[in-house]
Amino acid sequence: IHNVCVNSSSEGSLIVAKEIADLIKEKQNAKTRCVLGLATGSSPIKVYEELVRMHKEENLSFANVVTFNLDEYYPMDKNNMQSYFYFMHEHLFNHVDILPENINIPDGSVNSEDLYQYCIDYEMKIKSLGGLDFQLLGIGRTGHIGFNEPGSHLNSGTRSITLDHITRVDAAPSFLGIDNVPRKAITMGVGTVRSAKRIVLLGWGISKADVLKKTIEEEITSQVPATYLQNHKNTTFVLDIGASSELT
Ligand code: F6R
Numbered sequence: 001i002h003n004v005c006v007n008s009s010s011e012g013s014l015i016v017a018k019e020i021a022d023l024i025k026e027k028q029n030a031k032t033r034c035v036l037g038l039a040t041g042s043s044p045i046k047v048y049e050e051l052v053r054m055h056k057e058e059n060l061s062f063a064n065v066v067t068f069n070l071d072e073y074y075p076m077d078k079n080n081m082q083s084y085f086y087f088m089h090e091h092l093f094n095h096v097d098i099l100p101e102n103i104n105i106p107d108g109s110v111n112s113e114d115l116y117q118y119c120i121d122y123e124m125k126i127k128s129l130g131g132l133d134f135q136l137l138g139i140g141r142t143g144h145i146g147f148n149e150p151g152s153h154l155n156s157g158t159r160s161i162t163l164d165h166i167t168r169v170d171a172a173p174s175f176l177g178i179d180n181v182p183r184k185a186i187t188m189g190v191g192t193v194r195s196a197k198r199i200v201l202l203g204w205g206i207s208k209a210d211v212l213k214k215t216i217e218e219e220i221t222s223q224v225p226a227t228y229l230q231n232h233k234n235t236t237f238v239l240d241i242g243a244s245s246e247l248t
Contacts, residue, residue, distance in 0.1 A: 001216055001229060002236045005244045009204040012238040013046035016136070016200055020051060021060050023134055023198075028064050035126070035133045036067045037193070038092075039146075040084040043138035043202040048092040055096045062098040068126055069105040070137070070146035070193070073182040074115075074160055076108030082175055083108060106158070106186035115160055115186070123158040123192060135196035139203055142166050143211050143224030147187035152225045156189030190228050199235040201226070203243035212239065213246040 006012035020036065027034035038044070054060040069084060078085040085105050093103055104125065110118045126132060137145050142164045148156065149164040162184055163171075172178040193199065203212050215226040216237065229235045239247075 001232075003216065003244070003247070004236055004238045006238060006240055009043075009202075009240050010046055012202065012204070012240060013044075014050055016202065016238055017047045017050035017054065019200065020047070020134060020136075021054050024060065024062065024065055027133070028061070032064070033129065034065050035129050035131065036065060037132040037135035037188070037196055038067050038069050038088065039136050039138050039202075040069065040071075040087045041138045043204055044136055045091060047136065047202070052092065052095040060096075062096045065098055066102040066129055067098065067104060068122075068132065068188070070135075071185050071187040072106040072108040074106075074108045074184040074186050076182060078107075078109065106188075108182075108186065119158040119160065119186060122186075123189075126188075126192065126195075132192075132196035133198065135193055135199045137193070137199060137201040139201060139208060139211060139215065139226050140164075140167055141170060141207065141211055143215060143226045145190070145193055145201070145226050145229070147185040148190050148193075148225040150223045150225065152190050152222060154194075154222075154228050155191040157191055158186065158188050161185055161187050190225055194228060194232050197234060199229060199232055201229065201235065201237045203237060203239040205240065206242035206245060208243045209246040212237070212243055213248075216247060 024034045072084045076083045142149055147161050168178055168181040171181045175181045214224050220227040220230055
């Protein structure tokens, strides 16, 4: 892992948005698609804000971009304001020229009987497009990336998972109480994430300092799934002062 420490999440977000925009343009010039793995939550909001600004003010086009979101609650209806589908449209997709057919977000409304095959198909679709060129990540206090909670395997693929209690506690405010937070989710696997050619993880604020110390400085363990990024060849953690405060 390569660490970049920045003074603020705003500063870090601009750097990351610039990298994504440069990749999109590079692929445009090569007349190929750009396959992006995207995250939701508070961490990437300013990255999306900057990408929208670049689209509006600098003509950055998303016409060649295909996206795969990391995860979605299960069960979850698209129209629900707590859905990651809603989040992505609100923060990015509604404001840029991405083709609707190029947007992939795990569908929280598939029948439970179809879920297993649905996840396999999601994984296959990523592969069939040549894999993820870039994966954007946040990190949960459990050490999850996507919703790969403690216990997740190194080579796990897209699948349904039971959310950790701490993850549900952290999501409770936006659901107006923990009882409303879904118990499950669909997530890309650790293997899916690690297959990306480039990974950037965003860490903002002191609440992430402890898990980031474990992730970066302690041994690789399924108990902190983000540690699986340690031996990925092209991963950068972009951290603000609070998030990097426990690092030696
Ligand atoms: C979201 C995701 C999660 C979040 C993590 C951090 O798609 O996959 O791993 O990145 O829970 O959430 P925030 O950014 O809200 O602190």
